[in-house]
Amino acid sequence: MTAYGKSAGINFKFGGTVSNTLDAHRVIQHFQEEKGPEVADKIINSLYSQYFENEKNPSSTETLLQATADAGIPESEAKPVIEDKNDGLRDVKMLIREQATNGVDSVPYVTLEGKRRDFTLVGAKEVEEYEKVLHQVVKESK
Known part of the structure; x- marks a missing residue:
């Protein structure tokens, strides 16, 4: 994977924290619904870079704030969503269950x-x- 990454311009590192990404999914879903798929893509790209290249925890408040800032979302708007762990949680869990019933159990x-x-x-x-x-x-x- 490291060799493939280099050919694609990605400097993979594998020492980061592996964690539950439910909060990241919740934040992505919230801003995708509110601001559209382009903003969600920017959040995802930032999270990938932070995790795969900089070994950051993908669900930490710090990482999520950076990802939303990279997507052009002001901290005053992003922070309440990130800190309210129940904001959109039910919807994301429902979407996960829906995909599980479709046989989706891994990504991509x-x-x-x-x-x-x-x-x-x-x-x-x-x-x-x-x-x-x-x-x-x-x-x-x-």
């Missing part, structure tokens, strides 16, 4: 819609595996 979970059938890739995959499925979708679409 990618579904490619084909003409005759859909293809699902679960968990970390090599680029070649995605290419193989995409070629199959094209082949079956002819």
Whole structure:
């Protein structure tokens, strides 16, 4: 993974804290609903960088404040959401349960819609595996 990361410009480090990411998901969901998917993507990208490159705890208040700041959200707006551990918790848990009933138990979970059938890739995959499925979708679409 380190070698692949370097080729993609990511300097992976593996000494960070592994923790429950429910608070991170809750904050992402809140701001996705309030400000849209572009802002949520910025939060996610910041969290990935902080965790995978800087070994930060993905659910700490400090990390979440940095991620929301990186997404352009003022601290005065982000901090109450981050500190209120119940804000959006029920909704996020419901979304998790919903995906679990769909068989989703790891990420990434990618579904490619084909003409005759859909293809699902679960968990970390090599680029070649995605290419193989995409070629199959094209082949079956002819």
